[in-house]
Amino acid sequence: MNEKNSQTIEVESSLVAPDTQMESFKQARHNRRSELVEDYVELIADLLADGGEARQVDIAQRLGVAQPTVAKMLKRLIAEGYIQQRPYRGVFLTSIGKELARVSRERHQIVEAFLCSIGVSVETARMDAEGIEHHVSPETLEALKKFTATVRA
């Protein structure tokens, strides 16, 4: 007997099934865990391409965190096989690191280009893309790419 004190028939129609919704939330949590790795690898690739070096201090400055935070994270990236380290000359990417960087970078650029294509300012596009990119599935990425290409044509 609930607040509606009406029939006992099911009226739970406007919500998706619990399991379906749970999957979405689990996926979002999972994505959140991979975000940092992708951010680091992508940033390292950019620094290497641009200046030839990716040192802890540079990474820390660009991410806006302290150097020991970077040091700890780099250990994880080394353990997971994404990067290698040369003492006092920064880090560089392994082959799987390069591959992850390539994929992340491409996705990032597609998202950012898309946002610009619908009229978002470049500054906002950059800010939002940094957060959005990690939650874009391959299917959505493909749709964004196609759309942007259409607009540009």
Next chain:
Amino acid sequence: MNEKNSQTIEVESSLVAPDTQMESFKQARHNRRSELVEDYVELIADLLADGGEARQVDIAQRLGVAQPTVAKMLKRLIAEGYIQQRPYRGVFLTSIGKELARVSRERHQIVEAFLCSIGVSVETARMDAEGIEHHVSPETLEALKKFTATVRA
């Protein structure tokens, strides 16, 4: 004298300014911290609208987490003034909770509707929207809304 052993002039052109990039990362980290609150409040609103009750077990099931995890989070939501609690009858939203739920829900729906409008399947749209919504700025939201309206017309 670096790997390029060329002039000392600045060639760091393809990267944005460190401070600018840092701001994007900081914004993304900040958004990540508010995600959970928004997820909870939005879900609670949905449960209340749909079944009249939002109990810990329901929330836990839909989020895919354990009940004590929900209990801890609800304490935070109470402390922050978003919800109130009636023993053994679940939680309900305060006025600021309702407002946050309204905003989150609207943003969620705009993102999901937009994804569908560019040809993403409803299942994928639901999954991706759950992650993307928290990283969409007001400016981008407005652009998405406008675009979706155009397509539908």
Next chain:
DNA sequence: TTGGATATATAGCCTTTGCTATGTTATTGT
């Protein structure tokens, strides 16, 4: 009205991602 099922609370633990403070070790300019 009472006993079993259900809902909530609490304790204690883990991991991740931050921080500060403080060594230690290369690099480099003079």
Next chain:
DNA sequence: ACAATAACATAGCAAAGGCTATATATCCAA
């Protein structure tokens, strides 16, 4: 060559967000 600077390492702490195990409180049906 060597001292100053810069880069890196490490220790120790905190907060957030998970978990399991277990106790307690409420509800409801027989």
